[in-house]
Amino acid sequence: MRLHAPTVSLRLGLTATAIALLAGCSMAPRYERPQAPIAGSYIEAETAESGDGAVSAAGDRRASEIPWQQFFGDARLRGLIDVALDNNRDLRQAILNVEAARAQFRIQRADRLPTVNANAQGTRQRIPDGTASSTGATTGGGGIYEQYSVGLGVSAYELDLFGRVRSLRDAALAEYLATEQARRGAQISLIAAVATAYLNERAAAERMDIVLGTLDTRAESLRLAQLRFDAGVGSELELREAQTLHATARAQLAAAKREQAQARNSLTLLIGQPIPEDRLPPPLPLGQQALIADVPAGLPSELIERRPDILAAEQSLRAANASIGAARAAFFPRISLTGSYGTSSSEFDGLFDSGTESWSFMPQITLPIFDAGRNRANLDLAQLRENIAVAEYEKAIQTAFREVADGLAARSTLDEELAAQTDLLEATQRRMELSELRYRSGVDSSLQRLDAQRALFEAQQSMLQTRLLRLSSLVDLYRALGGGWRADEQAEEAGEVADPS
DSSP states (O other), X not given: OOOOHHHHHHHHHHHHHHHHHHXXXXXXXXXXXXXXOSOSSOTTOSOOOOOXXXXXXOTTOOGGGSOHHHHBOOXXXXXXXXXXXXXXXXXXXXXXXXXHHHHHHHHHHHTTSOOEEEEEEEEEEEEOTTOBOTTSOBOSSOEEEEEEEEEEEEEEEEEOTTSHHHHHHHHHHHHHHHHHHHHHHHHHHHHHHHHHHHHHHHHHHHXXXXXXXXXXXXXXXXXXXXXXXXXXXXXXXXXXXXXXXXXXXXXXXXXXXXXXXXXXXXXXXHHTSOOOGGGSOOOOOGGGOOEEOOOOOOOHHHHHXXXXXXXXXXXXXXXXXXXXXXXXXXXXXXXXXXXXXXXXXXXXXXXXXXXXXXXXXXXXXXXXXXOTTHHHHHHHHHHHXXXXXXXXXXXXXXXXXXXXXXXXXXXXXXXXXXXXHHHHHHHHHHHHHHHHHHHHTTSSOHHHHHHHHHHHHHHHHHHHHHHHHHHHHHHHHHHHTTOXXXXXXXXXXHHHHHOOO
């Protein structure tokens, strides 16, 4: 029986409609976000007051809405972050991983639609006497036989009656979104790492200045002690004490040089190239670093909505949930379609003549009967992976909650510690001045003077360390709260995620 083209088109249209209706079925379990295993508020939720080197400009905005260009006030640091975002190899790898996940999703999504191929074929064959031709018929005499065909074909298109292909597509989409969130997290972590490395490099440079000044002072003290000892008016104890402090300062100078070199090497590695000194403004000392200190923490529920690592863990959980649907669908029949429509003729010039049309339609159904428990094992594996994903999601929330709580606790206590260190430094500086006057007046021995020098050096070191710790904790809190993305960047990224084609 011969079917005309309109009849074939009608049947294909009805088939496509049936496929669209049946493809809406999915055997994946309904996704429900697990309850967050954390408290409803932070223990240290009150906003810390601004202290040394900080500005209060956050207002009521969340950390994720404060661009890093506003959070960091040092123009040199902002320039280094820009360089790192362009050159850091870890971030570049994260971006490439996103592109790979996007391509994998597009591949998986393509399986939901039939693959249509155009094909053309020509055969020219000489048949000897008494042999069979390509059609299987025996010829009485030899000759040359020709056959030409042109058409469209669909090969092994699976009717997604039970949502197997759809579940695989949903899993691939969730994995892509998880990778995208991982890339965001990598960028935020890179910004925080560059800022921390820069602060460490500045602290190392300032420590070098402190040690150099102390070394000069102790060298002068040693010279005076040696002169007094040689003149017989100073004791050997005073000389040895001066020699001890001078040697200690020399050792600390070597350690400061090593620390500064290592801090600079760490910063160079993060930005992905040598520091471009000619394109960057001079650095600011730690005491003048302007960081926003009153970033509002909000509620833990807001943290779940904005932390990239939590969002990535949730997308991985969604992928595991969709994989269960694909594993369940494997227990049911799979129907695939193969068909073609075109023309065929023994003469090339007659390919499109009337009566040369040809078509084929070959449906195939596969029903699993015995697979030695493979499908059951795959389903169990998918369910176990979902349980693992739940545990990882809950751990990500707990880790984020702890990081924010630690940052808030540090913010509220380091301001007090910095104020105390400031008072201590002022007191030791005044003590050093008084001790110097009393020594030159002959009231005190050099031992009191040397002890005052030691106390001043320790106070300067403690002040520098506390200032560095406070600034680093603010950077860590900004990162822990999901800072580093502007609102317009988030809207742009949301548009890209909505259509990752």
